[in-house]
Structure formats: C-alpha cells, structure tokens
Amino acid sequence: MQNLLTASQIREVDAYTIINEPVSSIDLMERAAEAFVNKFVSLYTDRPSVIICCGTGNNGGDGLAIARLLFERGYTNIVVWIVRYNNKKTDDFEVNYKRLLTYSIQVQELFPAEQLPSITADVVIDALFGSGLNKPLIDPWRSLVRYINKEAKVVVSVDIPTGMPAEGNMETFENVIIAQDVITFQAPKISFLFPESGKFLKRFHVVDIGLHQGFMASLDTEFCSIMNDDIRSRLKVRENFSHKGTYGHACILAGNEHTMGAALLSAEACLYTGAGLTTVCIPSSGLSALNTRLPEVMALDRSKLSELGTGKYKSLGIGPGLGTGEEIRGCLSELLADDLPPLVLDADALNVVAANKNLLTLLKAETILTPHMKEFDRLFGHSDHWWDRVIKARTEASRRKLIIVLKNRYTFVALPDGKIWVNFTGNPAMASGGMGDVLTGILVALLAQGYKAADAAILGVFIHGKAGDLLAAEGMGVIPASCLIKKIPNVIEDFSSSI
Ligand SMILES: NC(=O)C1=CN([C@@H]2O[C@H](COP(=O)(O)OP(=O)(O)OC[C@H]3O[C@@H](n4cnc5c(N)ncnc54)[C@H](OP(=O)(O)O)[C@@H]3O)[C@@H](O)[C@H]2O)[C@H](O)CC1
Numbered sequence: 001m002q003n004l005l006t007a008s009q010i011r012e013v014d015a016y017t018i019i020n021e022p023v024s025s026i027d028l029m030e031r032a033a034e035a036f037v038n039k040f041v042s043l044y045t046d047r048p049s050v051i052i053c054c055g056t057g058n059n060g061g062d063g064l065a066i067a068r069l070l071f072e073r074g075y076t077n078i079v080v081w082i083v084r085y086n087n088k089k090t091d092d093f094e095v096n097y098k099r100l101l102t103y104s105i106q107v108q109e110l111f112p113a114e115q116l117p118s119i120t121a122d123v124v125i126d127a128l129f130g131s132g133l134n135k136p137l138i139d140p141w142r143s144l145v146r147y148i149n150k151e152a153k154v155v156v157s158v159d160i161p162t163g164m165p166a167e168g169n170m171e172t173f174e175n176v177i178i179a180q181d182v183i184t185f186q187a188p189k190i191s192f193l194f195p196e197s198g199k200f201l202k203r204f205h206v207v208d209i210g211l212h213q214g215f216m217a218s219l220d221t222e223f224c225s226i227m228n229d230d231i232r233s234r235l236k237v238r239e240n241f242s243h244k245g246t247y248g249h250a251c252i253l254a255g256n257e258h259t260m261g262a263a264l265l266s267a268e269a270c271l272y273t274g275a276g277l278t279t280v281c282i283p284s285s286g287l288s289a290l291n292t293r294l295p296e297v298m299a300l301d302r303s304k305l306s307e308l309g310t311g312k313y314k315s316l317g318i319g320p321g322l323g324t325g326e327e328i329r330g331c332l333s334e335l336l337a338d339d340l341p342p343l344v345l346d347a348d349a350l351n352v353v354a355a356n357k358n359l360l361t362l363l364k365a366e367t368i369l370t371p372h373m374k375e376f377d378r379l380f381g382h383s384d385h386w387w388d389r390v391i392k393a394r395t396e397a398s399r400r401k402l403i404i405v406l407k408n409r410y411t412f413v414a415l416p417d418g419k420i421w422v423n424f425t426g427n428p429a430m431a432s433g434g435m436g437d438v439l440t441g442i443l444v445a446l447l448a449q450g451y452k453a454a455d456a457a458i459l460g461v462f463i464h465g466k467a468g469d470l471l472a473a474e475g476m477g478v479i480p481a482s483c484l485i486k487k488i489p490n491v492i493e494d495f496s497s498s499i
C-alpha cells in the first residue's frame, strides 16, 4: 500500500525528507523539476513552444526550474510568466528566479490590472499554485485562470491544477485550471480520485521525487492506494495435491425471471476466480439457461433458501438481479437474521436493506457491501459531493464494522479499521451493465477460498479492474462483462506466481 497524503501531510513529509535524507529544499525542488521535465518530454515529444505560468510560491519555484531545465534540453521557444499579484514569495522561488535570470529565457512579469499577454505557445505549463492552495481563487488570479482556460491550446499542470484543493470538498472551488495532463509529485492527490476532478484534468502521471518512503508509510492517513505488492503478498498459490474441497463451496442468491443474466455473470465470475464449487440459488425458470451456459455450476432451487444457513456453503453472495418484490424482502429479512457464512451484499440486496434500514443492524461484522453511488446514497443518505460520500463510507464502515466497497472509476474500499483503500485498476471501457455482478462473483469466490473479508475486498476490486485493463491493452474500447470474466484467471496467475 502507498499512503495518499493531504496537503498538510505532504508538507510534513517534505520537511522530514529535507532534515533526514538530508537534502536541501532547493535540491528537492530541483529533483521535482527534473522529474516533471522527464515526464513532460516523454509526453510531448515534438518540443512544443511553452509558456510557463509561475506563481511566487514553491509551485512557481518548480516552474522556474522547469524553464531552465527545458532550455538545457534544447527547448528554444520558452516564455516564463511571473505572476506578481501580491508581494509574497518563498526563498526557493527567489533562488530559482535568480538562477533563471542568468539564462537567455524570456521573462514577463504580470501585475494586477494589467492586460494579460496573448497566448501563442503550443503548451501552457501551469505552475501558479500547487498543494499550498488554501482557499478558492478570487480576482485577479481567478481571471487569469479563466483566461488560460479560454485561450490555451493545451495545459500541463505542475503537481495539481491551479485552483484545485489537494483534498476535501471541491464544490466551492469553481475556478480551476483545465489541464490536459497533470504531472504530480510522489503520489496522486486525493482530489484526483473523485469524479468532480474529471472536468479539470484528463490524465495524471505520478513521478517519484524521492520523498522519505519510511516516513510516508508511518503517517496515519485515511487513504491509501492498492499496489501490485499488496496483491502479490495476499494471493495464495494453488497447492499441489489440492482439490475442489480445498477452495470452498460458494453460493450466490441471484437472478429472477427477467434478470437471470446477472446470476449467470456472478456465477461465471465465481467459477473463474477459483471457487472449488459454485452453486446459484435461482428460480426454476432459470434452470435451463444455467445448465446450457454454465455446466460447472450447480443450482439450488429458490424455494430451498433455508439451506443457505446450514453450514454447507463457505461463502454467500446475495443480490444481482434478485428483484425487490415483497417475497424477496421477506426472505432477505429472515435470511439476514440467520447464521450465514461470510457474506457479500450487492444490487437488489442493498436496495432491500436501504428500504428497511433495520436490516443494517443484522449484518455481521466483516460483511462486504458493494454499492455504486446511488445504492450507497439510498443506504446511508444523500451526499452532495464525493468527499462527503467517501468520508461517510469510512464512518459507516468503522461504526458498523462493515466492509464498504464504494464502486467508481477509482473504487474506495472502506474497512472497519477506518482506512480507505483506493483501487487504481480499471478503465472506462468497463463502464457497462453486468460489471458489478462480476465483481460480486469474484468476491464470493475469494471468501469461499478462505480469504479474510478485507483481503477479499482488496484483491477482488484489483483483479476485476486489472482483467479489464488487460482487455483494454489488447485494444478493446468497450468491454462486455462476460468477456472480462475470461481474463480473471490470467490476472490471478500473473500475481500469484511472481512472489
Ligand atoms: N513535497 C513536495 O511534493 C514538493 C513540492 N514542491 C512544490 O511546492 C508546491 C507547494 O508549494 P507552496 O509554496 O506550499 O504553495 P503554492 O506554491 O501552491 O502556493 C503558494 C502560496 O499561495 C498562497 N495561496 C493559497 N491559496 C491562495 C489563493 N486562493 N489565492 C491566492 N493565494 C493563495 C498561500 O499563501 P497564504 O499566505 O495566502 O497562505 C501559499 O503559501 C507543490 O505543489 C510542489 O509544486 C517542491 O518544489 C518540492 C517538494
């Protein structure tokens, strides 16, 4: 895992690195600028003309060093804007300013109430404000940002688009640079994870500037990202002499007459994730579809729900395509009161619980809930913005000792210990019906194999997204859920055999 830091934690790590590496702050700035330039030249290979718009804080200091380094790499068409809208400046900005003046790079100082120079360059590099932003922009900075957004062809931001807070509610921060690319230092900023950031940044790239890893890891953070090593260290290799009994019997209560596909997708994903045996509890109307499509999967008739609590199954998933009719509501209330195996609740199961919140209190510790945004809001109340929603997921997960998998482009896994694990695998080609059903099947299979619920959730979201990434890398711009399932074993193989 890698901790994701708030702006104040970034400052702490910065200061710790300077003292304990040790490295001077100006050298750390130089490293940041070098890392930016290396990435920039790999993204923009045709040596574009650039305007570098610099504030007078350390983000601006980075911008000045970037100008110098691009010049040293043979960029001839560089203009540096220095935005002097107040008298503040940092020491490292000042050092880099003096260094820049020894180069023959064109520098233009911008003062309030002056007309803004025209933008003719191919790319504007935005180094106005970074993680030091502490309030929404007002004029004259606001007008400058609006002008750049209107006039610039392409903007590449240093660390964070100017005007965006590093974390927190983004709603009041309306005037933000719209960046094609953001080259950000050490770790993604928490704000990048929320859909609201999507209108301000198209892509972000993380570059290592050598901040102190041990100190970063020691910080008590709310957010962390799921890394490849987290998967490798958790995935168990399938043992020689193992048999179907070794990998558990999973059961999925899903599907209805018109939504049997959801049950089939979940069951198939469960199969491909390696459950020893998979049973689906479906109405008899789905039997021929199941037998035709998934010969490996067994059926339990919907009338035999009482079998779910008998200890026969090692894990249980409830919800995909189940429906929310009276009959389902009644049987779910009874079931949840029963002694069930490790449980995943998805889709209609969540909707039934949302309509009868008392059921939440019946859920055993470590139950996995997999809501998308709307299901989450139905369960725990409406949120106006994602920051509020994610913090609510954290609170509910720790208060109720549940595992809440809040699905989105970057899925948030809120654990009972208060930590939120963010998953970075997955891609927009996966945005289609049935993907949630597949995730449920993956999770139920992992629980059947004896993974602890928190590990199953972390592994499950990663494997799901990674399977989609493999298909995207093969050129699939749209990925049907049934195609993704077939890639699950490849991901598991890749990550369990390379310890
Ligand atoms: N550890 C790292 O990742 C490194 C980061 N570097 C770069 O440094 C910036 C952060 O630099 P900092 O000097 O802390 O802050 P900024 O440059 O973003 O902002 C400067 C000052 O701007 C003022 N401010 C804040 N909000 C506003 C606003 N809305 N309007 C006007 N002014 C504003 C604020 O001063 P106040 O006195 O008003 O509080 C800021 O101090 C980081 O993003 C990286 O680019 C290092 O180069 C390497 C290590």
Ligand SMILES: [K+]
Binding pocket: 059, 126, 127, 128, 129, 130, 157, 158, 159, 160, 161, 162
């Ligand atoms: K910036």
